[in-house]
Amino acid sequence: MASSSKFAALSSFVFLSLLLKGANAQTYQRLGACPTLGCIFPPDQTDFLAGQLFDIRLEVHAPVNGSEASNGGVPDEKFTLCIQKNRGSCVDAAKFFEVQDPALEKWNFTYYEDLFAEDANQLTHVNVAAKAYRALSLTEPGKYQAKLSYNGQARTVANWVVREPGKRKAKNVLFFIGDGMTQPMITAARLIAHKSINGKYQTLMQLDQMEALGLQMTHSIDSFITDSANSATALYTGKKSTVNALNVYVDSSKDAFDDPKVESIAELFRRKTGGPIGMVSTAYIADATPAALCSHTRDRDQRASVVFEYLHNASALTPQYDWPTSCKGPDVIFGGGAEQFIPGSGSYNGSDFYKAFQQEGYQVVYSNTELKAVGNSKKTLGIFSIDNLAKWLDRNVMPENLKNQKNSPLGDGTDALDQPGLKDMTLKAIDILQARSRGKGWFMMSEAASIDKMMHALDYDRALGELLELDDTVRASIAHLEKIGELDDTLIVVTADHGHGFDVFGGADTKYLAAQTTDRKKREAVGVYKKSGLSGYTVSPDVSPTNQTILFGAQGPNFPVQWNPRYAYAAGFGANPDRRENYKVNTAGPRRPATQGSDGGFEANPAQNTDGFAVSGTLPIDQGQGVHSLQDVPVYAKGPGSEAFRGVYNSVDIFFKIADTLGLGDTRKSH
Amino acid sequence: MASSSKFAALSSFVFLSLLLKGANAQTYQRLGACPTLGCIFPPDQTDFLAGQLFDIRLEVHAPVNGSEASNGGVPDEKFTLCIQKNRGSCVDAAKFFEVQDPALEKWNFTYYEDLFAEDANQLTHVNVAAKAYRALSLTEPGKYQAKLSYNGQARTVANWVVREPGKRKAKNVLFFIGDGMTQPMITAARLIAHKSINGKYQTLMQLDQMEALGLQMTHSIDSFITDSANSATALYTGKKSTVNALNVYVDSSKDAFDDPKVESIAELFRRKTGGPIGMVSTAYIADATPAALCSHTRDRDQRASVVFEYLHNASALTPQYDWPTSCKGPDVIFGGGAEQFIPGSGSYNGSDFYKAFQQEGYQVVYSNTELKAVGNSKKTLGIFSIDNLAKWLDRNVMPENLKNQKNSPLGDGTDALDQPGLKDMTLKAIDILQARSRGKGWFMMSEAASIDKMMHALDYDRALGELLELDDTVRASIAHLEKIGELDDTLIVVTADHGHGFDVFGGADTKYLAAQTTDRKKREAVGVYKKSGLSGYTVSPDVSPTNQTILFGAQGPNFPVQWNPRYAYAAGFGANPDRRENYKVNTAGPRRPATQGSDGGFEANPAQNTDGFAVSGTLPIDQGQGVHSLQDVPVYAKGPGSEAFRGVYNSVDIFFKIADTLGLGDTRKSH
Known part of the structure; x- marks a missing residue:
């Protein structure tokens, strides 16, 4: 098989010299853009406009418990930041930006490591030491590295780029x-x-x-x-x-x-x-x-x-x-x-x-x-x-x-x-x-x-x-x-x-749909492929369909002539709460597809689209809307x-x- | 209201001088690109490459019954076609293309006017008179009109354009x-x-x-x-x-x-x-x-x-x-x-x-x-x-x-x-x-x-x-x-x-999903917005997530490192048959989401994704797949x-x- 020879050739090849953390591919994260215990904001991979103002926030985390428990829950307060421009030496940040070294701040926070921990109410506690530099800018285009040293040998490096700016072209x-x-x-x-x-x-x-x-x-x-x-x-x-x-x-x-x-x-x-x-x-x-x-x-x-x-x-x-x-x-x-x-x-x-x-x-x-x-x-x-x-x-x-x-x-x-x-x-x-x-x-x-x-x-x-x-x-x-x-x-x-x-996948004969008595029969009103037909929205319902001159709708060109044709488009969503579909325009005002049910979660709104068919949702039941x-x-x-x-x-x-x-x-x- | 004044200003304004037919915005059509009873193929709005070969088909329809019943079901056999180039006179088609006038053909066909007619098995019968001109071409760029005359005063006009061709740029x-x-x-x-x-x-x-x-x-x-x-x-x-x-x-x-x-x-x-x-x-x-x-x-x-x-x-x-x-x-x-x-x-x-x-x-x-x-x-x-x-x-x-x-x-x-x-x-x-x-x-x-x-x-x-x-x-x-x-x-x-x-709308903790016992609880494994997390497919499951060097997967760069991470993407479709979702890769071969149930229509396949939650479909039940x-x-x-x-x-x-x-x-x- 071709695949086995490929495996042998490539599996030991290092793709990037960067270290990438996998722990944040998750429902809950300790702190999103800081997968390690030492955080720099703006983080690695940030680009700047020359002269654009920004703050720097540094944090060192010491989780008290959980999979990352560290240093007995005591964060390193002696962390340092230096900035290196292109291939120059790394200069202490306060000196580099010509500002005072900011005061140390301390706080703590909690989070769940995953959904199982949430169900069990097992909080992870994290103590934090932090600093913030305010209202800085970088004006010289080029590459920079911001290097945070903490916990002895630990380093977090943020690669920054100041882009070469353009000349004004538009007023x-x-x-x-x-x-x-x-x-x-x-x-x-x-x-x-x-x-x-x-x-x-x-x-x-x-x-x-x-x-x-x-x-x-x-x-x-x-x-x-x-x-x-x-x-x-x-x-x-x-x-x-x-x-x-x-x-x-x-x-x-x-x-x-x-x-x-x-x-x-x-x-x-x-x-x-x-x-x-x-x-x-x-x-x-x-x-x-x-x-x-x-x-x-x-x-x-x-x-x-x-x-x-x-x-x-x-x-x-x-x-x-x-x-x-x-x-x-x-x-x-x-x-x-x-x-x-x-x-x-x-x-x-x-x-x-x-x-x-x-x-x-x-x-x-x-x-x-x-x-x-x-x-x-x-x-x-x-x-x-x-x-x-x-x-x-x-x-x-x-x-x-x-x-x-x-x-x-x-x-x-x-x-x-x-x-x-x-x-x-x-x-x-x-x-x-x-x-x-x-x-x-x-x-x-x-x-x-x-x-x-x-x-x-x-x-x-x-x-x-x-x-x-x-x-x-x-x-x-x-x-x-x-x-x-x-x-x-x-x-x-x-x-x-x-x-x-969202996408349209067919047409729907709304008259036929409403006239059927079971959900499975109502679904037959949907026409796919050839049965999708043509747009019912660009013709007037008030004129014989086989011989009408085309008028604007009341709203003028570039808008539908009518909004509630018998043959409507049938559209759906990649994700949704429980709902009922009848493919008619909602004449009483914006749709409210789901309402809270007996379990506290959202269910199809029993008061809307009552002539439609039921569709079960794919979202967590605390979501009453699409996402x-x-x-x-x-x-x-x-x-x-x-x-x-x-x-x-x-x-x-x-x-x-x-x-x-x-x-x-x-x-x-x-x- | 702004809308009422707009209505007065615009509602009587004719948008296009063309006649558009509305009868084909439907589940079933008599003949798609022929909303009238006289048909020209290639139809109105066709563009040609200069010199491209094509056939012409003409049909005159006489529905025997139904909403368009015409002429006692006898189609006009004396129909004629002429071709007008730019603003010239309209020349009989056989003369224009320098071919013999083709033989008359006759046939009939049936169709349903809508889903109600299909349920009642009420077929509409149509008799047809037709001709076909074979292997023609138009070489001179410009505008053409093909005009079919039938049923006395009835006309079908097809506007054709032969586009100005380009010079060869690529081998x-x-x-x-x-x-x-x-x-x-x-x-x-x-x-x-x-x-x-x-x-x-x-x-x-x-x-x-x-x-x-x-x-x-x-x-x-x-x-x-x-x-x-x-x-x-x-x-x-x-x-x-x-x-x-x-x-x-x-x-x-x-x-x-x-x-x-x-x-x-x-x-x-x-x-x-x-x-x-x-x-x-x-x-x-x-x-x-x-x-x-x-x-x-x-x-x-x-x-x-x-x-x-x-x-x-x-x-x-x-x-x-x-x-x-x-x-x-x-x-x-x-x-x-x-x-x-x-x-x-x-x-x-x-x-x-x-x-x-x-x-x-x-x-x-x-x-x-x-x-x-x-x-x-x-x-x-x-x-x-x-x-x-x-x-x-x-x-x-x-x-x-x-x-x-x-x-x-x-x-x-x-x-x-x-x-x-x-x-x-x-x-x-x-x-x-x-x-x-x-x-x-x-x-x-x-x-x-x-x-x-x-x-x-x-x-x-x-x-x-x-x-x-x-x-x-x-x-x-x-x-x-x-x-x-x-x-x-x-x-x-x-x-x-x-x-x-198709679209991705979040992440899914496949481990949590599989461990839950009710459909509504399983849906809570889906993470939306911030809880979608990051891609679990680009990191190796075989290395500590917090300290891994990034390898190619076995298939090399530009492919996932793994296909079945715990935190998978959650995706959905605008339309689908009944199905079960667990967001895991199908390891036994291509998915078969639905199988035929007791009513002959498709239901969620009871043998796949058995640890997933059920999702009801939005398609006609004769569709066992997405569309x-x-x-x-x-x-x-x-x-x-x-x-x-x-x-x-x-x-x-x-x-x-x-x-x-x-x-x-x-x-x-x-x-």
């Missing part, structure tokens, strides 16, 4: 994030919104027509599935981190604000150019994807502090930790999340943050009508709902669903019936940023947040509505930038932060610098590509 | 098809085969490193989910067709060989350049993806006839239908499928097709050893197994599974223990084609067929093994072409023909002409891009 950057958006979703959106004749689409998505196509790998630093916080951190800082972390590496201390920070693209843009910054999202505005532009915490749930940091800065939030960079109050903040602004339990210190923003010079708007009417010269805060904004499908096709939500951003218990969409917010943000840029250019992030939120809810129709709204917003933004003469100076990038394992997935996500770019976005690369490369297009790297020594 | 084309391969699978393969440190891969897939990245839309002409026959037809001919069709449009007659043909890239290459052709697959060699290179039938199951056509041509198979082009016996045919060669029920007319190929000058090999030993100068047939070839995982990691298969290509009931892999076959094929090319260049298609076959079986481990073998084959082919001095003259394209809705999905599939290219493969486009464009790179378009009038 403005418009960065769209379709949260959770994947290529299978884009394919499905094209199917329902664009007319095809004999296998040829007559129109295409705007995304299909961008100048550059790429793919980026979304995984976390310490788990192969990411959340939106640390994936946004990767996109904005060029640094992979841990689930729930915003622009920090996660250390093992309990403090959610002492973790080592990294500087984001928005902070860099503000610090280096002074130009205006925009932050637009259909989520609550303290949600992870906008939050990672301008805040720093290991815990994305610190919503009030996130908004405090938007307005002020990290040093005002935690004066004990030096962090001399911030967004200095983004010029545009549009989204939901009035809970962090209305004085009360959701706002920082219970304060009125509408007032706080007004005191710093912001004009504040609360509705789409006010948004359109307001002037472009001032910093502008627009908060349009208590929590996430309404979905495109509900705003545009099923507006009855906006009623009885008691979600006015004023907090007066009325309904937020006049909410803007992503397009409304983005076009207005362009105008404000342009008015405020004074030749410096501008940077904006615009997020279609509810692609993700609706995919979590397995409400694929609403998710595709959000995706189509994003596509329409990109299209309208290109047209608007062309109109105001900025298109040739603007890099437009559209990507996602992670995926959901993120592994697949690489697409990147589309247009404008100056867009050619750099072609090909397959790591999510962190997006940061460097944008920073280089804006010329934000700075090789002048400044630490 | 050779090496075209890889990963059957069923999607980006989520590639991401998963990267996870298990490439080592990552703190979120940075230390090596990458070869596919990640190609020069050009694109995405192509795979849908059929008349259903949005495709099979491998008509998707291969699209890739090889530039024409979308119907499920199961090989290089023909599907007409409504019963004859599987009278449907209107189109000329494939392999036939064109042979006819225009005289250069050698290679066909390599890990499937039985009459399977759809190789078959579509060199055969023509609406029914991919006509395996014996497909192999007959490889050796001879369509005119020998069906002398009554003129088709003066063929592959003239591909110079290399490597794969499985001895059933079509051993004299007996599987071979054409029961003949010995090994002997038939030898009589036409082929050397024949039956094992990897013979493959490596044989000379490069002659046409070569290599058949290595009765049916599909063994899977990479079984050949390389679990060779015991090759035993007791009784699948020797000699048909003697012994085991085919010495089977080559895709890399063995592809590298040898390059050498033979190169030796036979005599400066004319060569064209080869190499298919990793069992990515698809194993994804159908929900055996994702084996599917990813096949994908990694494809990636390794691309890598080795580049190195080999470099070595023989042909790399700069060879366009390499790697793509897929369709997807499966194809909608998502666009990736395209990777390298070499001369590769830049044309960037961006997002239709599958049919792949044909034109390859044909243009080879300069196969011919604008000299020759019909």
Whole structure:
């Protein structure tokens, strides 16, 4: 056999001289990016933009018990760090960075080694000695090694690279994030919104027509599935981190604000150019994807502090930790999340943050009508709902669903019936940023947040509505930038932060499905291969099917003509809670696939899709929604610098590509 | 509300002047690419390469009953076709193509209008009048209209485009098809085969490193989910067709060989350049993806006839239908499928097709050893197994599974223990084609067929093994072409023909899963987000996890070190039959997820994954395997002409891009 000779030839060959630890391929980890007992953050394999600010955190762990029990549970307090540049000598870190040696810190934490230990409630205790160096930078491109010495002969080495920076090519950057958006979703959106004749689409998505196509790998630093916080951190800082972390590496201390920070693209843009910054999202505005532009915490749930940091800065939030960079109050903040602004339990210190923003010079708007009417010269805060904004499908096709939500951003218990969409917010943000840029250019992030939120809810129709709204917003933004003469100076990038394992696999005769009485017979309504048929969404139900002239739907071109055809697409997820499927659009508002059952775990929601068939879940029963997935996500770019976005690369490369297009790297020594 | 004003502005606006029919968005269709009662094939929206041969089929339908009942069930026999070039006058087709007016044909067929009709056994009967024009071509680039007049005033218009052809840029084309391969699978393969440190891969897939990245839309002409026959037809001919069709449009007659043909890239290459052709697959060699290179039938199951056509041509198979082009016996045919060669029920007319190929000058090999030993100068047939070839995982990691298969290509009931892999076959094929090319260049298609076959079986481990073998084959082919001095003259394209809705969504502690006693508790072994951990496949189980030097696995770099780690990836499908999941590799051979139950439909196989949890299916119960999905599939290219493969486009464009790179378009009038 060929295989045995291969084995003999290769099995003793050392692949890498690096030591790789296997202990972290696990459900629980002691500390993700620190598989050994000596930790350096930023860890091994970190790349930096020249001049980008960052903290260093060192930790030495001494587990008291468990498989790694060490030194009687007493951590070495005499650990040292030196930095070696290229092939030079290794210089003590304080001397290298010309700072004081930081004070020693000590704490402890616990964790479970695996699920068996959790069931048995067998905690592993770990004592920690630590230090932190704050607000450093490396300006000279090249290779560095940070070497931590501890426990006598033990060493942890972090290989760092400062990349050679690029020269500015674009004045403005418009960065769209379709949260959770994947290529299978884009394919499905094209199917329902664009007319095809004999296998040829007559129109295409705007995304299909961008100048550059790429793919980026979304995984976390310490788990192969990411959340939106640390994936946004990767996109904005060029640094992979841990689930729930915003622009920090996660250390093992309990403090959610002492973790080592990294500087984001928005902070860099503000610090280096002074130009205006925009932050637009259909989520609550303290949600992870906008939050990672301008805040720093290991815990994305610190919503009030996130908004405090938007307005002020990290040093005002935690004066004990030096962090001399911030967004200095983004010029545009549009989204939901009035809970962090209305004085009360959701706002920082219970304060009125509408007032706080007004005191710093912001004009504040609360509705789409006010948004359109307001002037472009001032910093502008627009908060349009208590929590996430309404979905495109509900705003545009099923507006009855906006009623009885008691979600006015004023907090007066009325309904937020006049909410803007992503397009409304983005076009207005362009105008404000342009008015405020004074030749410096501008940077904006615009997020279609509810692609993700609706995919979590397995409400694929609403998710595709959000995706189509994003596509329409990109299209309208290109047209608007062309109109105001900025298109040739603007890099437009559209990507996602992670995926959901979603795909269309056939058609479903919803009439036949609903008419059957058993689950197994209902499943015969699904048509695969040839029986999938053609898209039922691009033809009007109101006209004879064999002789209709094709009209726009009520929402215009690039959207479905109807959302509830008899022959629907049948889609599924790689993972899901227990659920019922009928393949009809949810007319009463977003889907809630599962509810808690008698064992405390989630079961199929007995009140939804009652004419559908039951599908058992594949997720832990504490998950009531779908979850993120592994697949690489697409990147589309247009404008100056867009050619750099072609090909397959790591999510962190997006940061460097944008920073280089804006010329934000700075090789002048400044630490 | 914004939506109501939009409605008023847009609802009466006509989007396209074309008429689109809605009746075909259905489970069953009268005839897919013919929604009206007058049919033209090639239908509306067809593009042609200048000089490419094709047939025209015209049909006029008269349904006897059902919703389209017409003219008392008597079809108009006086229908006429004229062809209009650009803005010229419409010329009778026989005159335009300088051929005789073909004879009238008549037949009838039946179909069900929907699932309710099928349950009630209510057939719709259709009578047909038809004609066929054979072996035509259009050489002048530009726009054409084919106009069918029938039933008095009724018209069917087909808009055709002959594209402006390109000049030859590459001598050779090496075209890889990963059957069923999607980006989520590639991401998963990267996870298990490439080592990552703190979120940075230390090596990458070869596919990640190609020069050009694109995405192509795979849908059929008349259903949005495709099979491998008509998707291969699209890739090889530039024409979308119907499920199961090989290089023909599907007409409504019963004859599987009278449907209107189109000329494939392999036939064109042979006819225009005289250069050698290679066909390599890990499937039985009459399977759809190789078959579509060199055969023509609406029914991919006509395996014996497909192999007959490889050796001879369509005119020998069906002398009554003129088709003066063929592959003239591909110079290399490597794969499985001895059933079509051993004299007996599987071979054409029961003949010995090994002997038939030898009589036409082929050397024949039956094992990897013979493959490596044989000379490069002659046409070569290599058949290595009765049916599909063994899977990479079984050949390389679990060779015991090759035993007791009784699948020797000699048909003697012994085991085919010495089977080559895709890399063995592809590298040898390059050498033979190169030796036979005599400066004319060569064209080869190499298919990793069992990515698809194993994804159908929900055996994702084996599917990813096949994908990694494809990636390794691309890598080795580049190195080999470099070595023989042909790399700069060879366009390499790697793509897929369709997807499966597969994605990784977390990790699974297989030890914990197996130890639990209830399905709901077993599901808690799945780790999502942070609990997904890191890849357990890139570390050795034989070395202490905290201090191991990293070795290749037995299969060398770019493959997993181990296939059955405690912490496995957890993956799922958009659609599947009932199944049981334990997330362990199937050590006894390919997975068989479902078997037929008491109601005749498929249920979870009670003999596999018995320590796993049950998952109910979402497919019709006559489907015992997973099914194809909608998502666009990736395209990777390298070499001369590769830049044309960037961006997002239709599958049919792949044909034109390859044909243009080879300069196969011919604008000299020759019909």
